[in-house]
Amino acid sequence: MDHxxxxxxxxxxxxxxxxxxxFVLSPRVKNAIRRVIERGVxxxxxxGREYTAxxxxxxxxxxxTPLICYQGGQIYDPNSGEILHTVTMPRDLAEEAIxxxxxxxxxLALYVGERIFLNNTQKLPxxxxxxxxxxxxxVPDLTTVLDGQLFKFIVIVEEAEGNRVEExxxxxxxxxxxxxxxxxxxxxxxxxxxxxxxxxxxxxGWLGIARSEVMAIGDQGNDIDMVAWAGLGVAMGNAVxxxxxxxDYIAPPVDEDGAAVAIERFLLDVTWT
Numbered sequence: 001m002d003h004x005x006x007x008x009x010x011x012x013x014x015x016x017x018x019x020x021x022x023f024v025l026s027p028r029v030k031n032a033i034r035r036v037i038e039r040g041v042x043x044x045x046x047x048g049r050e051y052t053a054x055x056x057x058x059x060x061x062x063x064x065t066p067l068i069c070y071q072g073g074q075i076y077d078p079n080s081g082e083i084l085h086t087v088t089m090p091r092d093l094a095e096e097a098i099x100x101x102x103x104x105x106x107x108l109a110l111y112v113g114e115r116i117f118l119n120n121t122q123k124l125p126x127x128x129x130x131x132x133x134x135x136x137x138x139v140p141d142l143t144t145v146l147d148g149q150l151f152k153f154i155v156i157v158e159e160a161e162g163n164r165v166e167e168x169x170x171x172x173x174x175x176x177x178x179x180x181x182x183x184x185x186x187x188x189x190x191x192x193x194x195x196x197x198x199x200x201x202x203x204x205g206w207l208g209i210a211r212s213e214v215m216a217i218g219d220q221g222n223d224i225d226m227v228a229w230a231g232l233g234v235a236m237g238n239a240v241x242x243x244x245x246x247x248d249y250i251a252p253p254v255d256e257d258g259a260a261v262a263i264e265r266f267l268l269d270v271t272w273t
Contacts, residue, residue, distance in 0.1 A: 007267060008040075010033075010216075011196070011214065012044075013218040014057060016220060028257045034062055036268060041267060044068055046223075047067075047068065048071045050069055050070060065203075065207075066078070066206075068200065070111065071194050072196045073152060089150040096172075098110070098153075100169075100172070101155065108153055109154040111153065112148040115137065117136065118136050119142050151191075156185055159185060166180075169189060195226070196226035200226050214231050215231065215234065216232070221240060221243070237252045
């Protein structure tokens, strides 16, 4: 006999958690999430992506709970498209990042409203396009597009350079921006109040769900505070060590449907031997 799941809200990262580098939801992941929704569990996606690149997955999964986008910089209602919460970046910090990128010759993606602007397209391989948006626009001088709502920036790096770029950005901007490694090729700068953990706590409060009743799954540095905050924090097998360190459970990697395994175990009472 089915009984009510202990966890009433599930927050799942997208890239590296629900989807791999083919950007496709596997049948097992789709089935697991659809089944927990049928059991009355709220499911949200918590991602660094903008709303338009997130809602397509929500619709495929049948998710109606508000979505956490821009690393927590916005919370959207996927039913109406209404923005429920917004955190933006001060213009002067965006300008500082743009100038630093010019000095270091970094490829920078700037998220302004629902648009993405790039200072360089020469270093953007095809595999990045689904991550930063296929409609990203090339603008040689990003200081010319700062009049809209500024959500975040991404420095697109070679994997071997990522740690060095992250360390430099933290040394210069820690305490003013939240610097995270969100992908092995991405180092992000976000407003201090724009984290997945803070957004998840806000969403749980709106839904009247206690922290102990929240389950969260992630794999990268931008997932650390969300996984740590949740009553049950799950790290993917492919997660960075910092996520695994704060997790209560380590699932198999994304290419083995690790998110589905965790959902089946803790929300659907399915165990595998």
